[in-house]
Amino acid sequence: MRALPNRVVKPLPQAGLRISVAVSPSDSQDACVRIQHRVSLNSTPRVSSELAALGVPTSAENGLASRLITFIVHEDHPRWPRIAQIIDGGAVDVVTTTFTEKEICQAAHVLLESTWHHGYPQPEDDFGYLSATYDLSDHCAACGVGARQKSSFRMEGEPKWGKKSVLQLNWVFDELFATPELWHTVFEPAGVERLPVLGKNGEELATVVQLAVGDQVEIEVSGMPAKHCPTCGRSKYLPATRGFFPAVLDEPGSLARTVQYFGSDGSAFRPIVARQEISRALAEHKVRGVSVRPLAGQDERHS
Structure with a gap:
């Protein structure tokens, strides 16, 4: 999850530290990232x-x-x-x-990143969603590490999806929300469960579900810049925005969260890794609202 500094201005979509990865339309098999x-x-x-x-x-x-x-x-x-x-x-x-289409298709695993940030977790005043949604017993307010989800997320209301079917809430960079139809078509066959999403008044929303990411995976972080928190003693890595995302060190489930935290200042999140079959299904159904970024393979771990 993304914890926030004490004073935060609501970000514009696609601004700040959020990174979306576009797929090159080129069919060239030889083009580099x-x-x-x-x-x-x-x-x-x-x-x-x-x-x-x-x-x-x-x-x-x-x-x-x-x-x-x-x-x-x-x-x-x-x-x-x-x-x-x-x-x-x-x-x-x-x-x-x-990336080229070939680079994406040849990757055994990809990073799922939202290209549509819509709305804020509720209650948003004074970041009340933190204590309402997360167990904060192991959470560090200084660096953002350690919160664990305990309750359903709340949104202001039903999302206005348009042609999109995946979204991410502002301030929460390691959870994905989808239409029930997309979950049933793409994620349920891969064994991914769903969690209910509530409205401001506690009613279950009908047009959105949270993708349940229960697995976690270690990734190759040797040589990556990290920041040590003087308050809690834990470390997180600066967001990796260039080239392939670091390789996994073991075989994750269909969806997995990295063991390692990323972020800067008071924000901390754990990126979501998916197997290639989910990436392929998203492409086949021309899903909008999410992008994929290939992970490095065995040969690229230390390149």
Whole structure:
């Protein structure tokens, strides 16, 4: 779960530390992974002109009069060194990795990451959902590690799904919620159970279930940067956003949570790993709201 610092501003979807991994539409069998940056910054006419001269198309976030612009650029861009300097000047930079279809299909395991963050766990005032949803007896408020779910999540109401069928709540980065239909089609055949989701007043919601992730798996973290908490003595790793996600060290179930925590400051979460058959089923049904990121295999563990 994601624990929060004492003072938090509600994040915009796709901002901050949340990482979504896009799948490259290229059918090339030889293409390598590409590192992508989705950048938002308060621009000036000079910066906008320079970006245009560098060959980087931008768009205004809130209409033509807005100074907030966004653009997507890959690190293999021929003018990347200068673009990186502009990004380092104070932009919101969401780093992702794009993979080929072959790289995804050949991975024995993938990371499931939501591409749609919708709503907040209830009650959200003063982060009351923490004590309502979690056993906090082993939880460290300083680093966010140690909370265990004890009760059903509560949402403000039925999600407005549209064409999506998977979501993640803001502030909660290691739980996935789906439509009952998607659970029945993709996850139930793989042995994944579901948990009820409640409304604000305690009624069970009809159009959303929580995917139950009961298994856990060790991953290869040697050489990864970690932060030690001086309050509880436990460690967590910085979010891994570049390239393949670290390899598993044993064979997990259909869905498993990493033993290791990731995050920064007061947030801590354990990413969800899925077997290839779930990734394949999600692709076959063209599921929206979730993306997959391949894990490194045996040969890539120490690369």
